[in-house]
Structures are given as structure tokens and as C-alpha cells.
Amino acid sequence: MNAPSKCGNQHLGVPVRFSPAVERPDVDEAATTRGLIAAMRYIGEKTFADGGRAIRPVHAKAHGFLEGYLEVEAGLPSELAQGLFAKPRRYPLVMRFSTIPGDILDDSVTTPRGLAIKVIGVEGERLGGSEGNVTQNFVLINSPAFGAPNPKKFLSIVRLLAKTTDRVEWLKKALSVVMRQVQRVMVAITGRPSATVGTLGGHPATHILGETFYSQAALRFGDFVAKIAVAPASAELVALTQAPLNVSGVPNGLREAVVSFFRTNGGIWEVRAQLCTDLALMPVENATIAWPEEMSPYRRVARITVKPQSTWSDARSSAVDDGMSFSPWHGLAAHRPLGGIMRVRRQVYEMAKSFRADKNNRIIEEPREMLTFED
Template sequence: MNAPTTFQGNQIGTPVRYDPSVERVDAGEVEAIKGLIATMRYVNEKTFDDSGHAIRSVHAKSHGILEGYFEVDANLPPELAQGLFAQPGRYPAVLRLSTVPGDILDDSVSTPRGLSVKIIGVKGERLSGSESDVTQDFLLVNGPAFGAPTPKKFLPVITLLSKTTDRVQGLKKALSLVMRQVQRVLVAATGRPNLTVATLGGQPETHILGETFYNQAPIRFGDFIAKISVAPISPEMVDLKDAPLNLNGAPNGLREAVVEFFRKSGGVWEVRAQLCTDLELMPIENAAAVWPEEASPYRRIGRIEVPPQTGWSEARSFAVDDGMQFSPWHGLAAHRPLGGIMRARKEVYEMAKKFRSERNGRIIEEPREKPNFVD
């Protein structure tokens, strides 16, 4: 673990204390969120009309559904011992691995990967809308920042992408092949992948279990402000970092790779927090800004352990893909989502949850204890 951040004077590295004034609503945000809701509903309706089954408007396809444990480290320094992490503990958890699109595509259309974590049995003051629940959700993607700074800037991007929902997959596969080549050139030139190119199909075809995931937009971290990351640390998973995975001719190749891995091995991820130490370098209302690790590194706060198991099954999909919702607004008030993109997610995700529940005739509710998956 990195050395504790100092609190002396005004030295560089002193965490910024949370205050409601760190959030500033853009003048066009309310209208932009209305546009996002309408766009995501279009995606929901289009995929439902084509399949007769309601799915998520983003991250529709799951590649792994896992149960394990979320452990909070003991003896954290005061600035990290905040909220859920104030006391050591071990909680049941559900993990869902996914990819970004709102339609179900062959995996050779290679897009950014997601990891959603639902921690069960969490007690404390709750966020509005989750008062009766005992869960804490973290939603993460394999990139350190979001693809747009604000809801207003995100709306035209997602509107354009929504028009490709359920269109001919052959065209998407061809575009993905081109975008992966473009991405290789960009990485060679800049040392960093381009998120827009990845979203258009330029995600490298690598093993999903080798990815490091980030929640991308800031959250309250007790007295402070942070971003969260989850990185593989068990040797078998570390070996999968950037490991090639040929997905051509394997429509569900990512899922098959996850199932094969957990059939033989367990996995461990490290949970990390990056504290905001400078509101200029680490803005709250610009979700596209990468917070520089030179100014504030990610530091360990816990771990996730998943034993060997069935990595995905129709029964697990029925229980989690259809029966659960993941949202950054499920959780403790001490981990309130911050910034425009997070504010937009609250309303957009509630619309999508209601749509899935009504169309599928299914109650979507928060678990109160460790799930008992019957595979």
C-alpha cells in the first residue's frame, strides 16, 4: 500500500473535503437528461420489439455472473477509513461482467467491458431511493474516465450510437475490425487507448478477466471525494492482462472464457480508491477528465474474492440479468455519486428498470442476503 496521504498544512496530496458546493448543475442539464431518458427508452423499445424480451439499454450482454465476497481491509489510514470502509468487514457480493452496447451482439464486435459489483448487508445512512435496502453498488468500466464530460455533451454521442441498435451485425463486425486497427495506431502514438474508438468497436480482443476497471465518475468518500478501481491480483488473473482472445467465430467467446476460467480457478481483485486532492486537476463536473495518479495514486482499501464456480448460466442470467438492477445510487449516503453524469444515471437507470420490470412481468428488487444460484 502507498504511504498515507499527509494532512499537514496545504501540502500537495491533502484530500479535498466533501462539501455539497463541489457540484454545480449545468444550465442545460435538465433538458439533456430528458433527452438521455428518451434515447435510452428508444433503445429499450427497439430491442424489445425485435426480441420480445426487455434488456438493459446499456451493458445488455452479460459475460459472467459470479458470487463471492467483498472484504474491507483492516487498519486503513483515517482518510481511507470512510463510509463502507470505516470498519473492516466481509460481505457477500454479486458480480456481473458485461460489454457496453444495449443490444446483444457477437463478441467479435469488440467494445469496452464493464464490471458491476453489488455488496450485500451494508448498513448505514442511505441514499434517497434506497432507504430500505442493504446494498452498495459500484459500476465500473475498463477505462479511467467517462466518454463525455457532461450529460449535455453525452447526449449527441449516445443519440448517434442508438441509431445503430439491432442493425445488421455484419457491418458492425467490419467496423470493429477497422476500429481495432485504428486503436493500435493510436496506442502506439499516444500510449493510451481512445475511448470513443473503443466504443465504436475498437476494444482490443483480450481476455476480460485481465482488465482493470474504474467507476470513471467521482463519488463522495465519507469526508472526502474519490474514484474507485478494481484490479486483478491473483496470479492466474494477472497472467490474463492483455492476453489475446480470438473471438472470431465465437459469438459468446468472452462468456465461454469466463466459464472456463472459473471452472478451474478462483479469482481475486484488489479494490482501490483515488482521493481527490485538487479540484482543478480532478474536476467533479467533468467525467471525461482522467485524474492524474501522479497527484493522487490509487490506494488499496479492500479485495473481492470469487471461488471456483459456474461462471455463467441461464439460471444465473434469469436471476441477475432479469431480476436485479445495478446503479451507483444503490448505497450509502457516504458514497453519494457526484457530477452531472452520475446525476443523469439516477433517472435514466430508474426508467430502464421500470421498463424491464413491466415488459418482462418481473419484480426487480435488491437482495438482502447472499443469493443462492441454482445452475
């Protein structure tokens, strides 16, 4: 990912203004959504039957929980001063690092990584279903493009993954070794990694804290349309970019690396926005297309700052893993998720939340103020 342009620099092209017309749902999208709900519920039922605890059907394994602050930049140009970022302000937040499978695997099965962020104390017009809440959620993955272009293709992938949930972990470990080799070849030939190969265990064995995370799919950005990224900014985090991490024989190697880092270090990330300037070349309905940064670079809109802290404890796991859900539909109307992949997430994520709450006999709700983790 290119370095972000400074706040006041001119971007290339005129930002596309948001209107409902930027979305073009498939006529049978409701049926696809029902299929995704069924597949995700199957994954949840399978892992619950095997483990006795309901976990997320995707991003089940967490590697660390952080508390910190998001500080909106002062002096943003008008096209960036939108929604959550309209005015300089400091908000508390919670961060959850994860990997994508719906079952709890050893970290030697190297899959793409996720970062979920819950910003707390956000006032404004809400998305339907989150009325009365004061949070803005961002759900991010460490790749600028999603692994499926649309909900139908996504459903076919999820059905395939569902068949292997909580099964043949030894085979997944062996496949991951092969897929990492395949990924190296893909990068050498094409210059970029394959999202499909990464999902099958071909993600490089690197430090999770060196990753840049992306919304992958579009969202409304006030008057405009954008994608969001969160990138390491402090020197200690930047130094971990593509840094190798030995996870062979270390089942929770990513968690141990996160705990070790934040025991003595704090961290700073930049929150960046990439405005859509051409709907043909920067489509809303095809999430596999990374928007060209030469047309519209990612530009800093805020910073996240955390202090040294314990990133793993029973109290944090209970509060965040069991007591929270992260959905791009928990937030402001000014940041409405856009495109098919985002639309189907709405009902799928709500099903997963209700399933976990029911099976674990837990209340899952959006916090109204910063939590105090009783580590």
C-alpha cells in the same frame, strides 16, 4: 494503471473535503436528462420489439455472474476508512461482467467492458430512493476516463448509438476490425487508447478477466471525494492482463472464457480508492479527465475473493440479468455519486429498471442477503 500504494504510505497532497459545492450542475441538465431517458427508452423499445424480451439499454450482454465476498482492509488510515470501508468487515457480493452496447452482438464486435458489483448487507444512512435497502452498488468500466465530459455530450453519443441499435450487425463487425487498427495507431501516437474509438468497436480482442475497472466519474468518499477501481490481484487473473483472446467466429467468446477460467480457478481483486486532492486538476464535472495518479495514487481499501464456480446458467441469468439492476444510486449517502454523468444516471437507470420489470413481468429489487444460485 500504477500499482496501488500500501495502506499506510503517505499520499501526495491533502484530500479535498466533500461539500455540495464540488458539484456545478448545468442550468438545463433536467432537459438533457429527459433527452437521455427518451434515447435510452428508444433503445429498449427497439430491442424488445425485435427480441421479445426487455434488456438493458446499455451493457445488455452479460459474460458471467460471480458470487463472492468483499473484505474491508484492517488498519486503513482515517482518510480511507470511510463509508463502506470505515471498519474491517466481510460482505457477500454479486459481480456481473458485460460489454457496453444496448443490443446483443457477437463478441467479434469488440467494445469496452463493464463490471457491476452489488455488495450485500451494508448498513448506514442511505441515498434517496434506496431507503430500506442494504446494498452498495459500484458500476465500473475498463478505462479510467468516461467517453463524454458532460451530460450534453453523452446525450449526443447515445442518440448516435440509438440509430444503429439492432441493425446491420455485419457492418458493425467490419467496422470493429477497422477500429481496432485505428486504436493501435492512436496508442502508438498518443500513448493511450481513444474512448470514442473503443466504443465504436476498437477495443483490443483481449481477455475480459485481465481488465482493471474504474468508476470513471467521482463519488463521495465519506468526508472526501474519490474514484474507485477494481484490479486483478491473484496471479492467475494478473496473467490475463492484455492477454489476447480469439473472438473471431466465436459469438460468445468472452462468456466461454469466463466460464472456462472459473471452472477450475478462484480469483482475487483489489478494490482501490483515488482521493481527489485538487479540484482544478482532478475535476468532478468533466468525466473525460483521468485524475493524475502522480498526484494521488489508487490505494487499496478492500479485496474481493471468489471461489471456482459456474459463472453461467439459466438460473444465474434469470436472477441477475432479469431480477437485478445495478446503479451507483443504490447505496450509502457516504458514497453519493458526483458530477453530471453520475447525476443523469439516476433517473435514466430507474427508467431502464422499470421498463424491464414491466415488459418482462418481473420484480426487480435489491437483495437483503446473499443469493443461492440454483445452478
